[in-house]
Each structure stands twice: as C-alpha cells, then as structure tokens.
Amino acid sequence: MTVPLSIDVRDVTVTYPNGNVALRDATLQLGPGTICALVGVNGSGKSTLFKTIMGFLRPGKGAVQINGRPVREAQRDNLVAYVPQGEEVDWTFPVSVWDVVMMGRYGYMNFLRIARAEDRRVAAESLARVGMEEFRDRQIGELSGGQRKRVFLARALAQRARVILLDEPFTGVDVQTEAAIIDLLRELRAAGNIMLVSTHNLGSVPEFCDHVALVNRTVLAYGPIDEVFTEENLSRAFGGVLRHFRFDESTIQKHDERAVTLLTDDERPLVFGKGGHLEYSRRQGREKIVEERAEKEDDR
Amino acid sequence: MIDALLTPLQYEYMVKAILVSGLIGGVCAFLSCFITLRGWSLMGDALSHAVVPGVAVAYIAGLPFAAGAFLTGLLAALGMGFVKAKTALREDAVIGVVFTSFFALGLVLISLYPSSVDLRTIVLGNILGISDADIWQIAIVSAVTLTVLGLKWRDLLLFCFDPNQARALGLNVRALHFTLLTLLAATAVAALQTVGACLVVAVLVTPGATAYLLTDRFGHMIAIATTMGTGTSLVGAYASYYFDGSTGGCIVTLQTAIFVLAFIFAPKHGLLAARARREAAV
Amino acid sequence: MIETLLEPFEFAFMRNAMLAGAIVGAVCAVLSCYLVLKGWSLMGDAISHAVLPGIVIAYALGAPLALGAFGSGLLCAVLTGYIKANSRVKEDTVMGVVFTGLFAFGLVIFTKIRTDLHLDHILFGNILGIDRSDLIETLLVGGVTLIVVLALRRDLLLFCFDAGHARSIGLRTGLLYYLLLSLLAATVVASLKAVGIILVVAMLVTPGCIGFLLADRFGPMLALASGSAVFSTLSGAYVSFFTDASPAGCIVLIQTLLFAIALVFAPKRGLLAGRFNRAQSTPPQPAG
Numbered sequence: 033m034t035v036p037l038s039i040d041v042r043d044v045t046v047t048y049p050n051g052n053v054a055l056r057d058a059t060l061q062l063g064p065g066t067i068c069a070l071v072g073v074n075g076s077g078k079s080t081l082f083k084t085i086m087g088f089l090r091p092g093k094g095a096v097q098i099n100g101r102p103v104r105e106a107q108r109d110n111l112v113a114y115v116p117q118g119e120e121v122d123w124t125f126p127v128s129v130w131d132v133v134m135m136g137r138y139g140y141m142n143f144l145r146i147a148r149a150e151d152r153r154v155a156a157e158s159l160a161r162v163g164m165e166e167f168r169d170r171q172i173g174e175l176s177g178g179q180r181k182r183v184f185l186a187r188a189l190a191q192r193a194r195v196i197l198l199d200e201p202f203t204g205v206d207v208q209t210e211a212a213i214i215d216l217l218r219e220l221r222a223a224g225n226i227m228l229v230s231t232h233n234l235g236s237v238p239e240f241c242d243h244v245a246l247v248n249r250t251v252l253a254y255g256p257i258d259e260v261f262t263e264e265n266l267s268r269a270f271g272g273v274l275r276h277f278r279f280d281e282s283t284i285q286k287h288d289e290r291a292v293t294l295l296t297d298d299e300r301p302l303v304f305g306k307g308g309h310l311e312y313s314r315r316q317g318r319e320k321i322v323e324e325r326a327e328k329e330d331d332r
Numbered sequence: 333m334i335d336a337l338l339t340p341l342q343y344e345y346m347v348k349a350i351l352v353s354g355l356i357g358g359v360c361a362f363l364s365c366f367i368t369l370r371g372w373s374l375m376g377d378a379l380s381h382a383v384v385p386g387v388a389v390a391y392i393a394g395l396p397f398a399a400g401a402f403l404t405g406l407l408a409a410l411g412m413g414f415v416k417a418k419t420a421l422r423e424d425a426v427i428g429v430v431f432t433s434f435f436a437l438g439l440v441l442i443s444l445y446p447s448s449v450d451l452r453t454i455v456l457g458n459i460l461g462i463s464d465a466d467i468w469q470i471a472i473v474s475a476v477t478l479t480v481l482g483l484k485w486r487d488l489l490l491f492c493f494d495p496n497q498a499r500a501l502g503l504n505v506r507a508l509h510f511t512l513l514t515l516l517a518a519t520a521v522a523a524l525q526t527v528g529a530c531l532v533v534a535v536l537v538t539p540g541a542t543a544y545l546l547t548d549r550f551g552h553m554i555a556i557a558t559t560m561g562t563g564t565s566l567v568g569a570y571a572s573y574y575f576d577g578s579t580g581g582c583i584v585t586l587q588t589a590i591f592v593l594a595f596i597f598a599p600k601h602g603l604l605a606a607r608a609r610r611e612a613a614v
Numbered sequence: 615m616i617e618t619l620l621e622p623f624e625f626a627f628m629r630n631a632m633l634a635g636a637i638v639g640a641v642c643a644v645l646s647c648y649l650v651l652k653g654w655s656l657m658g659d660a661i662s663h664a665v666l667p668g669i670v671i672a673y674a675l676g677a678p679l680a681l682g683a684f685g686s687g688l689l690c691a692v693l694t695g696y697i698k699a700n701s702r703v704k705e706d707t708v709m710g711v712v713f714t715g716l717f718a719f720g721l722v723i724f725t726k727i728r729t730d731l732h733l734d735h736i737l738f739g740n741i742l743g744i745d746r747s748d749l750i751e752t753l754l755v756g757g758v759t760l761i762v763v764l765a766l767r768r769d770l771l772l773f774c775f776d777a778g779h780a781r782s783i784g785l786r787t788g789l790l791y792y793l794l795l796s797l798l799a800a801t802v803v804a805s806l807k808a809v810g811i812i813l814v815v816a817m818l819v820t821p822g823c824i825g826f827l828l829a830d831r832f833g834p835m836l837a838l839a840s841g842s843a844v845f846s847t848l849s850g851a852y853v854s855f856f857t858d859a860s861p862a863g864c865i866v867l868i869q870t871l872l873f874a875i876a877l878v879f880a881p882k883r884g885l886l887a888g889r890f891n892r893a894q895s896t897p898p899q900p901a902g
Contacts, residue, residue: 049700050601051609086782092614108784116778124420125651125775126832135772139783145768171830191783368703373710374656381812415877418885424706425655425823429873432816436866439738439813443860455737455812456721530663530812534714541707581721588715595701603700 037064043094054080072247110139113193123173136190158189178209340573353569361561364540370492378431380532382408384438398469405517457528527580534584635847637756643843646822652774658818660713664690666720687799739810755804816866827880
C-alpha cells in the first residue's frame with residue numbers, strides 16, 4: 033500500500049467497428065483514496081469508458097494508464113478488479129459462492145490454478161468481510177440480489193485489487209446491502225484504493241462519492257463533488273433527458289430562502305406537492321414509508 | 333460455344349431441375365428475410381435435420397414425403413419449445429439436443445430399411461433425379477407458402493420486429509409464431525429436395541442476410557433476397573450439370589460468394605464503408 | 615446366452631470401436647460442458663460441417679486429412695467472428711452463412727477431385743470400420759485435447775463464466791477464445807471417424823446438457839457428462855452390432871434417452887423436482 037495509485041485516461045477516442053464514435057477525447061485523472069461516480073445517460077459512453085479502462089476496448093487514439101503503466105501490465109499485478117452488473121452474470125452457472133471468490137485468487141496461483149493455503153485464507157477472509165461465510169457452498173443462483181452483489185465484491189477483495197470498477201452496484205440490492213457496500217467502499221477508500229462506480233442513481237452520488245465524472249460522448253467534467261456535481265454541469269451531461277423540478281419551499285428541513293431543485297434521470301422520484309416533501313420512490317425497503325405518507329396525505 | 337453452353341438445357345431433367353430449384357430458391361429467400369430478422373437462423377438448420385425421420389418413414393410406408401417430413405419438423409419444434417420452457421438450459425443447447433436426436437432417429441430408421449430410402453438423397457439432395465410426384469408436392473408447398481406470406485407479411489414483419497407491439501395491437505402472437513414456424517418447416521421440406529438437409533439452412537438464411545447488408549427498407553430487402561435466391565438457384569442448378577450433380581453445393585457456394593461481396597462492398601453497411609467512416613472519425 | 619452377449623468382444627473391430635468410442639465420448643463430453651455454459655452449442659455444428667473442404671483439399675494435396683480438417687474448421691470459427699464483428703448481421707445468421715458456404719464449397723470440390731474418400735464415412739462416421747491407424751489417430755488427437763482441456767479447466771471455466779474478470783486478472787482472453795475454438799476443432803477431427811460430421815454435434819451438446827441438469831457444481835457436471843457419453847458410445851456400438859442399425863445413430867439415441875431421463879428425474883432441475891417443489895411450498899425466490 034505504499035505506492036500512490038493513479039488512473040490516467042488521456043485523450044481517449046473509441047470507435048466501434050461500424051465507424052460510430054462512442055467516446056471522443058475523453059480525459060480523466062484520479063488519485064489514491066477516491067470513490068468516483070461515473071454519471072451519464074444510457075448510451076453516453078459510460079460503459080465504453082469502463083471497458084476501455086479495463087482494457088477490453090482499445091482506444092483508436094489516446095491512452096489509459098494505471099499507476100503510470102499500461103492497463104495490461106497493471107492487470108498482471110492484479111491491480112484492477114471489476115464487479116459486473118447483475119444482468120451480465122449467468123446465474124444458472126454451476127459454480128458455488130466459494131468457487132467465485134476463489135476466481136479472485138487465480139492471478140496469484142500457478143498455471144494449473146491450484147489453490148494454496150494462503151489463497152484459501154484470503155478467500156475466507158474476504159467472504160467474511162462481506163458477511164457471506166455461511167453461504168459459501170450455495171450455488172450462486174440460489175442467492176438474493178444483495179447476496180449476489182456481495183459475492184462479487186468478495187471476489188474483488190480476494191483479488192486484493194487496488195482499483196475497483198463497479199457497474200451499477202445498487203440495482204436490485206436491498207437497503208442493508210446498499211449500506212454495507214457503501215461502508216465497505218469507504219473502508220477501501222481509507223486504505224488508499226480507487227473505486228470507480230458507474231451509476232444511474234444521481235441522488236445517492238453525494239452520499240458516498242467524493243469525486244464525480246460526467247460523461248456524454250466524452251468526459252464533460254471531472255473532479256470533487258462540490259465543484260463538479262452542479263446543476264449546470266448535470267444539465268449539460270443529461271441535456272433534455274433529465275427531469276427537472278424546482279420547489280420553492282420544503283417541509284423536510286427549514287432552509288434559507290433558496291429553492292430546492294430536483295434532478296433525476298430514470299430513477300423517477302415521487303414528489304409530494306404543496307406542504308409535502310421529496311422522497312425516492314424506487315429505493316427498495318422504503319416503499320412502505322412512502323405509502324404511509326401518501327395515505328396520511330389522502331386523509332388530510 | 334453457345335451450343336456447348338446450351339447442352340444442359342437439352343435434357344428434360346435438367347430443365348425441370350433448374351425451374352424447380354429456382355422456385356424453391358425464391359420461396360426460401362422470401363422467407364429468409366423474416367427468419368434472419370427474427371433470429372431464427374439455427375431453427376432453420378434444426379428443422380431441416382429434424383424432418384429426416386419423417387422422410388424416412390414416409391418413404392418406407394409409401395406416403396407423400398412432404399407430409400411425413402412436415403409432421404416430424406413440427407414435432408421437433410414443439411419438443412424444443414417444451415424443453416426450453418421447462419429447464420434453465422440455453423435455447424441453442426436445447427435446439428442442438430432435439431434436432432440431433434431426430435436426425436439420429438432418421439439415421440437408424442434408414443439403416444434398418446436401406447432399400448427404400450437413399451440417405452445421400454436426403455442429406456445432399458437430388459434435384460436432378462426428382463420425380464413428378466415430388467415436384468407436385470413442392471409446387472403445392474411453395475404455393476401455400478407464397479400465399480400465406482403474401483397475405484400476412486405485414487403482421488409477420490411486425491411480429492419479427494417487435495412481438496410486444498404486435499401483442500399490444502391485438503394480433504395473435506402465438507398464431508403468428510406458429511405460422512412462421514410452420515412455413516419454416518414447410519420450406520425446409522421443399523428445400524430438402526434441392527440442396528439436402530445439410531444446406532437447407534443456407535438457402536433459408538444467406539439471401540436474407542445478404543439483402544440485410546444492402547438495404548434498410550424491408551420491401552427492398554424482400555425484392556433483393558428473392559431475386560438473389562431465385563437467380564443463384566437457377567444458375568447453380570444449371571452449373572451442377574458440370575459438377576457431377578452437386579446442385580446444393582453449387583447453389584450455396586454461389587450464394588455465399590454473393591454474401592461475401594455484399595459484406596465487403598455494401599454501400600452503407602459494408603466493410604469498406606465502415607472502414608472509411610472509422611478513419612474519418614479519428 | 616452369455617456367450618451371445620459377449621460375442622461382440624471377440625472381434626478386433628468391435629474392441630477398436632469400443633476403445634475409440636470411449637475416448638471420443640469422453641473428449642466430446644468434456645468440451646460440451648464448456649460449450650453449453652458458454653452458449654456455443656451450435657459452434658460445434660458449424661465447425662463440424664466446415665471441416666469438409668479441408669479434408670478434400672488435404673486429400674488433393676496429399677497432406678494429412680486431420681490437418682486439413684482442423685484448419686478449415688478453425689477457419690470457419692475465425693471467419694464467423696470476423697464477419698460478426700464487422701457487420702450488422704446477427705451472430706447465428708453469420709454462422710449459418712459461413713459454415714454452409716464452406717460445406718457447399720467442400721461438396722463442389724469433392725465432385726471435381728476424383729477421390730477414393732467415402733463421403734458417407736465423412737458424414738456419418740464408421741465406428742465399426744475403424745482400423746488400427748485410425749484408432750491411433752483418434753487416441754492421439756482425442757488424448758491430447760483431453761489433457762489440454764483438463765489442465766486448463768479452471769481458466770476455461772472462468773473464461774466462460776466471466777470473461778471480464780478473466781481479463782482483469784491478466785488472463786489472455788483472446789488466447790483462451792482461440793484455444794477453446796482450436797480444442798473444439800481438434801475434437802471434431804478426433805470424432806470424425808467414429809460418429810461423422812453430422813452427429814458429432816449431438817456428442818458436443820447433449821452430454822453437457824445432461825451434466826447441467828444433474829449437477830450444480832462444475833466438477834460433478836464434467837463427471838456426469840463424460841460418464842453418460844462414454845456409456846452411450848459403448849452401448850450404442852454394442853447395440854448396433856446386434857441390430858445392424860447405424861452405430862452413430864444408436865449412440866446419439868441412447869444419449870437422448872439419458873437426456874430425457876435427466877430432464878424428468880434430475881434432483882433439482884428436473885421436471886418432477888420442479889413439480890414437487892411447487893407443490894410443497896413456494897420455492898426460495900431470490901428477493902431484493
């Protein structure tokens with residue numbers, strides 16, 4: 033943990049084989065101890081940027097470096113881990129939770145991938161860290177959404193990676209797991225790692241990220257949340273796609289004369305009008321509260 | 333020179349073969365537009381193999397081959413649907429298991445009654461030796477297919493493009509699914525005679541795929557595919573006079589060659605066009 | 615009675631057939647587990663048909679047939695990948711176009727080159743006619759393929775399961791992709807003599823499906839797939855000795871029978887298990 037980490041994406045242009053440009057002149061630099069949100073609409077090039085940082089796509093122009101070295105070399109040192117979206121995984125695959133976590137150790141094993149005591153120890157420890165020890169012999173399809181996500185996080189931990197890319201980590205996940213994932217990310221940040229999180233969920237970005245990168249066919253802006261995650265920048269990133277509400281008063285909290293503005297893309301908010309307040313509608317586990325409030329509203 | 337080129341046409345069996353091939357090629361090409369858009373290419377392959385036990389039984393029992401083939405084709409399609417619905421297995425694996433089972437059954441039947449059916453006829457086709465009764469069956473199958481496609485092509489197109497929208501409009505999606513499957517089985521049976529079980533999938537896929545590279549309009553796609561399918565089948569059947577009767581091989585080789593040309597040179601979706609765009613972009 | 619049942623084993627050709635069948639069954643079954651999980655089941659279909667022109671050309675040039683077959687099988691896979699990556703046509707359609715194109719080309723040149731090759735034997739195999747040199751070739755190709763797959767089984771499994779992760783830990787996924795395709799082509803070559811082009815597809819799909827239905831760990835899946843495949847090839851060859859039915863056909867039908875049994879009775883994924891679970895309680899649904 034002595035080397036200061038960095039991700040350095042410089043002037044990257046990626047074209048699809050059919051000639052369409054997915055990303056043009058994208059630049060993004062991140063230093064150690066960072067949780068950076070990657071924000072943009074579907075088709076904005078978010079996942080292309082992800083894949084380019086992972087080395088799956090080769091940029092037509094520009095370069096990606098991790099710790100000042102090409103991605104390929106960084107990967108050989110197990111520096112980079114990837115936590116896929118739930119939809120990308122074939123959950124019927126005949127592997128157990130333990131098998132998946134062990135896959136995080138392959139980079140440390142010999143040619144035949146035979147596990148040593150050390151590998152088993154690290155895997156067990158990683159599984160414990162996400163609270164999944166008791167599920168180690170379950171087939172992965174038999175887990176809930178939150179548990180599935182934890183298993184893949186445990187794999188990233190077992191890999192001892194220092195740069196972790198998470199693709200939509202909160203979709204299909206319960207509130208406890210969401211909180212647990214955020215805690216874990218904070219711990220990893222404290223240890224000096226870099227986390228890059230692709231997300232739709234604009235509301236949660238300030239909750240757990242310290243940096244943000246806005247993507248729309250290029251990286252429009254990146255930097256600390258307070259500087260970059262502004263109304264103006266978000267409007268630029270989302271264009272007309274974003275839903276935009278303004279409220280002149282709020283009952284959540286007494287606030288100084290300023291208006292409340294709500295920005296959202298496809299996480300559609302439930303907004304209570306006069307004298308009401310704002311609430312996410314799609315957060316699982318909170319539907320009840322929302323419903324109760326709505327009932328009270330009706331009674332009134 | 334001209335005389336030499338006309339030699340094949342002096343034989344009645346050649347003229348018959350060329351005309352029948354052209355008919356089947358056109359019908360299959362028409363259908364291939366729907367098949368490629370629906371993503372059913374491998375279904376075509378599967379059904380063409382799955383009809384083999386039906387053909388075998390029909391010949392052994394002296395029944396019309398089309399009826400037997402058609403029946404086992406549909407049986408295989410139903411079997412695939414059943415296994416797919418009941419297990420977590422991937423669709424391609426299910427297709428693979430079912431069609432190879434049917435084919436194996438056909439193989440065993442033929443090996444037990446070697447005198448009534450020639451395996452090579454089924455697997456490689458034998459249009460040069462086609463009987464008049466078989467021509468009648470093919471003509472009927474083609475006429476029915478063309479009629480159904482001609483009347484219902486708009487519904488089928490919508491079904492291939494967006495089944496949910498079709499359902500929302502109140503179309504009977506199950507019926508459309510079944511119609512397309514039935515037409516596929518029927519044309520597979522007809523094509524069996526010209527190109528044989530192994531190559532049926534080519535005439536049911538290649539024309540559609542080629543046309544898809546050349547145009548963005550469905551109407552044009554049908555026109556291009558049908559022209560190409562008919563043309564290659566006529567020429568291929570003619571050329572097979574010089575290739576020892578390998579009609580299927582000639583037709584499909586021609587079709588593949590045209591596909592490759594389209595893949596490279598297509599004005600908008602071709603390899604060269606894409607390369608030019610890519611270079612312009614960077 | 616017993617004498618009659620043991621009679622097949624008295625013939626050398628029968629012993630050859632059994633030995634070749636066992637190795638072909640095992641190697642195909644092991645490969646099929648990966649293909650079924652990767653969603654490549656029909657890649658086996660494509661590659662097996664595409665070997666035809668290679669065989670014919672190799673014959674014309676006097677080169678080893680296995681080499682030609684391997685080359686053109688691999689060519690089919692590479693072309694499919696290339697055309698798919700560079701056009702808007704769907705992958706299954708591209709596969710259909712490419713393999714039939716190669717097969718058709720193979721047929722055309724077969725008719726132009728006078729050979730003493732038997733097309734029937736290439737198409738349907740001839741397990742009861744395997745001679746000593748065929749046997750050695752089958753054992754060699756099959757054995758090497760089997761060893762490579764088993765040695766790299768964990769990397770290949772990871773590649774099928776999550777290529778992204780494989781790549782992120784520095785595995786050469788491009789290499790694994792071509793390795794798996796090459797192993798597939800080699801398997802097809804090894805199986806040609808025994809089951810032929812058309813039914814090798816069955817050997818490359820059905821055992822993997824049987825294993826998938828019966829097991830929810832990869833190790834047991836491999837074992838069950840290989841076990842069922844070896845049993846089918848041995849009993850298929852045995853049955854055809856008595857009935858005179860096509861041996862490849864018998865082998866595949868026995869495999870289908872095993873598949874049907876697994877489909878109905880598999881402990882977790884079978885039809886009866888599903889019915890039993892539903893009747894007992896609502897199954898444990900993965901919840902949020």
